[in-house]
Structures are given as structure tokens and as C-alpha cells.
Amino acid sequence: xxxxxxxxxxxRLEGVSKWFGNFRALxxxxxxxxxxxxxxxxxxxxxxxxxxxxxxxxxxEHESGRIVVDGIVMDDDTxxxxxxxxxxxxxxxxxxLFPHLSVLENCTLGPMKARGIGRAEAQKLAMEYLEKVHIxxxxxxxxxxxxxxxxxxxxIARSLCMTPKVMLFDEPTSALDPEMIKEVLxxxxxxxxxxxxxxxxxxxxxxxxxxADKMIFMDAGQIVEAATPADFFSNPKSERTxxxxxxxxxx
Amino acid sequence: xxxxxxxxxxxxxxxxxxxxxxxxxxxxxxxxQFVLLSGLLIWITWRGAAxxxxxxxxxxxxxxxxxxxxxxxxxxxxxxGLFVTLEIAAWGMVLTLIIGLITAILRxxxxxxxxxxxxxxxxxxxxxxxxxxxxxxxxVLQPILGINNPLWTGILCxxxxxxxxxxxxxxxxxxxxxxxxxxxxxxxxxxxxKTYLYVILPQAIPLMLPPMTGTLINLIKHSAILSFVAVFExxxxxxxxxxxxxMSFEVWFVVGPMYLxxxxxxxxxxxxxxxxxxxxx
Numbered sequence: 001x002x003x004x005x006x007x008x009x010x011x012r013l014e015g016v017s018k019w020f021g022n023f024r025a026l027x028x029x030x031x032x033x034x035x036x037x038x039x040x041x042x043x044x045x046x047x048x049x050x051x052x053x054x055x056x057x058x059x060x061e062h063e064s065g066r067i068v069v070d071g072i073v074m075d076d077d078t079x080x081x082x083x084x085x086x087x088x089x090x091x092x093x094x095x096x097l098f099p100h101l102s103v104l105e106n107c108t109l110g111p112m113k114a115r116g117i118g119r120a121e122a123q124k125l126a127m128e129y130l131e132k133v134h135i136x137x138x139x140x141x142x143x144x145x146x147x148x149x150x151x152x153x154x155x156i157a158r159s160l161c162m163t164p165k166v167m168l169f170d171e172p173t174s175a176l177d178p179e180m181i182k183e184v185l186x187x188x189x190x191x192x193x194x195x196x197x198x199x200x201x202x203x204x205x206x207x208x209x210x211x212a213d214k215m216i217f218m219d220a221g222q223i224v225e226a227a228t229p230a231d232f233f234s235n236p237k238s239e240r241t242x243x244x245x246x247x248x249x250x251x
Numbered sequence: 252x253x254x255x256x257x258x259x260x261x262x263x264x265x266x267x268x269x270x271x272x273x274x275x276x277x278x279x280x281x282x283x284q285f286v287l288l289s290g291l292l293i294w295i296t297w298r299g300a301a302x303x304x305x306x307x308x309x310x311x312x313x314x315x316x317x318x319x320x321x322x323x324x325x326x327x328x329x330x331x332g333l334f335v336t337l338e339i340a341a342w343g344m345v346l347t348l349i350i351g352l353i354t355a356i357l358r359x360x361x362x363x364x365x366x367x368x369x370x371x372x373x374x375x376x377x378x379x380x381x382x383x384x385x386x387x388x389x390x391v392l393q394p395i396l397g398i399n400n401p402l403w404t405g406i407l408c409x410x411x412x413x414x415x416x417x418x419x420x421x422x423x424x425x426x427x428x429x430x431x432x433x434x435x436x437x438x439x440x441x442x443x444x445k446t447y448l449y450v451i452l453p454q455a456i457p458l459m460l461p462p463m464t465g466t467l468i469n470l471i472k473h474s475a476i477l478s479f480v481a482v483f484e485x486x487x488x489x490x491x492x493x494x495x496x497x498m499s500f501e502v503w504f505v506v507g508p509m510y511l512x513x514x515x516x517x518x519x520x521x522x523x524x525x526x527x528x529x530x531x532x
Contacts, residue, residue: 085439086440088438092431092435094431098436098450109441110439114445159439161439
């Protein structure tokens with residue numbers, strides 16, 4: 001397997017396209033994410049943001065173009081898909097915790113069943129990450145007993161237990177009550193400070209200004225603008241970006 | 252969680268009011284009605300039997316359950332028949348669940364051949380009478396496949412029949428687990444099989460239990476149809492007894508409740524199982 005080929009790219013997308021029936025969800029998307037880079041993707045709904053990051057771990061299959069994650073080419077080889085998924089963690093808008101398992105079991109399932117780690121070691125690992133997301137005391141509870149913010153933090157810990165090299169966040173705070181958004185964003189900022197490679201689809205522009213190395217604006221399946229946060233917010237180049245920013249920053 | 256605590260503290264639960272219940276809505280009147288109705292039914296039966304000069308011979312019945320000869324216990328035909336029915340039920344349930352699971356997985360699979368096979372099996376079994384299927388199994392498949400045991404022919408036939416219903420229950424159960432569970436499970440690296448095993452089935456099985464109990468109860472009830480093809484289960488033994496003794500009232504009054512004991516025990520067991528599985532929801 002050809003790992004990093006000289007450059008520092010963790011994720012590389014080249015001319016990626018994806019259709020849902022006749023609807024073209026992604027249109028020749030090129031994107032490179034370096035190791036340790038934090039990328040925030042924003043854009044109107046239906047612009048292909050979620051589809052883009054879901055292609056990176058094969059929750060959606062891209063139809064043309066090339067996706068390379070940490071030197072592994074994403075193709076139909078199930079071994080490659082499994083290898084890429086092992087390196088990519090994902091956090092969903094609806095948390096998707098396993099309701100029949102306790103918080104601790106949610107976190108140990110992956111390490112024990114996918115990695116074959118022993119129970120004691122997996123539990124130690126899980127507690128470590130539950131502490132990092134500030135809810136070790138909830139380990140024995142079931143997801144339905146937690147608030148939305150707590151559930152999302154468990155979901156983050158569950159992903160981290162697989163010690164991924166990349167974390168994908170698909171609108172992680174969109175389903176949360178306003179007072180719970182901050183606790184999740186705080187955890188994500190702490191995670192960014194550890195040097196994790198992150199791609200976040202979010203409309204939390206405060207968060208974006210704090211952590212992003214690169215801002216991406218998407219519309220109609222295309223990357224319209226990619227810039228540093230400073231340039232992106234103060235000096236957007238395209239008219240579409242200006243309009244979008246004026247709409248979400250006006251209030 | 253202080254916000255939640257404040258609201259529950261602030262609103263003390265209102266004291267439960269003691270309601271005056273009208274006499275015709277009270278529990279004891281329910282019981283009286285039930286006793287009266289049962290009494291009426293028994294009286295009608297007894298009067299009907301009397302008017303046709305039916306001679307009740309309950310005293311002859313016990314020896315058809317068991318006899319003690321020389322200090323040795325020998326089961327009578329009713330108990331032997333019950334054992335055969337239990338055997339059919341036990342093997343039938345295992346095979347029903349296996350056939351149902353395989354068919355459901357074939358129908359949910361990406362293989363076109365598998366889906367067509369499952370669909371053809373499902374539609375042909377669900378849309379033909381069981382009695383016709385029993386006849387085909389007994390008179391056609393049994394000699395062709397060289398099975399020389401009517402009991403196993405019967406068990407297979409019932410399992411294939413109930414398996415078609417079981418597969419739809421299993422498929423519906425699996426489909427009712429939210430798509431996000433698949434995505435979360437695969438994104439933490441679990442394979443398809445492991446996702447089924449540790450994420451999907453544990454959530455789907457509690458949903459499948461109530462309708463599946465119905466199918467398994469049907470299996471027990473439908474086993475009576477095997478009396479048609481020389482399987483010596485409970486109904487066959489009952490019919491033979493009536494042929495010998497002409498005690499049709501007594502025999503059917505006893506055999507009916509024997510089936511009831513089987514089916515009600517099963518649904519009670521599954522009900523208990525269901526409460527255990529759901530404890531953490």
C-alpha cells in the first residue's frame with residue numbers, strides 16, 4: 001500500500017462527482033486536506049456539503065473522480081474501504097448512538113468487535129475519552145437518559161475510541177438546543193487543539209473563526225470559494241459567498 | 252440539569268382522587284357477569300347433550316392419559332400425542348426461525364438471484380392453502396426426496412409454511428431500525444455481519460417478538476393439520492380415540508384445553524422475555 005507520497009496530504013479529492021438520479025450532488029470537486037488541518041465547510045442546504053464528507057468514508061459512493069485518504073485509494077475493494085474507515089471517525093447530526101447499549105458499551109463496541117481489543121483495555125480507553133469530552137460520570141447510563149449535548153459528546157468519544165487520524169463532523173450542533181451547542185463546540189475546539197485533522201460541516205461561524213485553517217463555501221455541488229477564515233469573512237471573492245455570509249451573519 | 256429539577260419540584264403531583272365507581276362499572280359486577288355467561292354456556296351445552304341423549308363418560312377418560320400397570324407408569328394416547336405435538340412444535344420453531352432469517356436476509360441482500368428466490372418462495376407458500384402444501388410434501392416430495400418419516404415431512408412442511416411469515420416479520424424488524432444505526436456502526440469500523448449481530452438485531456428483535464409469537468402459536472395450531480397425513484400427534488390420537496369410543500364431546504373438550512395450555516404457556520414465556528429485553532429502554 002502506497003502511504004504518504006512525499007507531500008503532507010491526509011485527504012485528497014480529485015474531480016469527484018456524485019449523482020442522485022438526475023440530480024448532480026457533487027460536481028468535479030477538488031479538495032486537499034493536509035495532516036492536522038482544520039477545514040470548515042459551509043453553504044446553503046442541498047449544496048452537497050454532507051454528501052462530500054460522506055463520500056470520504058464511503059457512506060455515499062462517488063461515481064467519478066478519485067478519493068485518497070492517507071495514501072489509500074478509495075475503490076470497490078472492501079479491504080481499502082475498511083482501512084479508510086478505520087482511520088476516519090464520523091460524528092452525525094442525529095448522534096446515532098446505539099440505544100440498546102450503555103454509554104460505555106457504545107464506546108467499547110468498535111475497539112472490541114472491530115479491533116479485537118480486550119474488554120478491560122477497551123473500557124480503560126473508553127473512560128479516557130469520556131473524560132476528554134467531560135462526561136465520565138455518565139458511563140453507566142443509556143443514551144436516552146442523556147441530554148442532546150451529552151449524547152453528541154458521547155458520539156465524539158465513541159469515534160475517538162477508534163483512534164482515527166481524521167474526524168468528520170456532519171452538522172454536529174444542528175439538532176441541539178441552543179444552550180447545549182457550546183458544550184459540544186468546546187469539546188471540538190479542544191480536539192482541534194490536539195492537532196487532529198478535522199473537516200466540519202457547520203454553520204457555527206464563531207467556531208469556524210476560532211479553529212478553521214481553511215474555510216470552504218459550497219453551492220450546487222461545487223466548491224465556490226476556499227480561503228483562510230480572515231480572507232473568507234472580511235473579503236469574500238464571489239458574489240454567492242457574500243450573499244450567503246450576509247444572510248447568516250446579519251442577525 | 253437544574254432546569255429540569257426546578258420544574259419537577261415546583262409542581263407537586265396532584266393527590267390521586269378516590270373515584271366513586273358506579274356499581275355496573277365495578278370489578279365485582281364484571282366477575283358476576285363472567286360467571287353468569289360461563290354458566291349459561293355450560294347449561295346450553297349440557298341441555299343440548301341431554302336432549303340428544305348424549306351419554307357422558309368422563310370416567311373413561313383418565314386411562315387415555317396414563318395407566319399404571321404392575322407399578323409401572325404407561326402414558327396413554329393423549330399424552331403420547333401431546334409429546335409428538337411438542338416435538339413438532341420444538342423442531343418446527345427452530346426451523347421456522349432459521350428459514351425466516353435466511354429468507355429475510357436474502358430479500359434484503361444485493362444479490363438479484365437471492366431476492367428472486369426468496370420472493371418466489373414467499374409468494375408461492377403464502378398464497379396456497381396449507382392443506383395443499385401438506386399433501387404436496389407428503390404425496391409428492393416425500394417419495395421423491397426419499398424421506399421415509401411422515402413426522403419429519405410434516406415438520407418441514409410446517410416450517411416452510413410459517414417460515415414465510417416469519418421472514419416478513421424479521422424483514423420488517425430489521426427495516427425498522429433507523430438507517431443512522433447502520434451508518435454509525437460502519438463508520439466505527441464494524442463489518443456488515445458484525446453490524447447485524449451487535450447493532451441491528453439487538454434493536455430489531457424486541458420489535459419482532461410480539462408478531463413472531465403469533466407465528467409460533469400458529470405453528471402449534473397448524474400442527475393439527477398433520478393428522479391428515481398419518482403423523483401421530485394430538486389431533487390424530489384424539490380422532491382415533493373417538494373412532495374407538497364415540498366419546499367425541501369429552502375428547503374434544505379435553506384436547507382443546509390441551510392446545511390452549513401449550514399456546515398460552517408460549518405467549519406467557521415470550522411476554523416475560525420481552526419485558527426482560529426491553530428493561531433498558
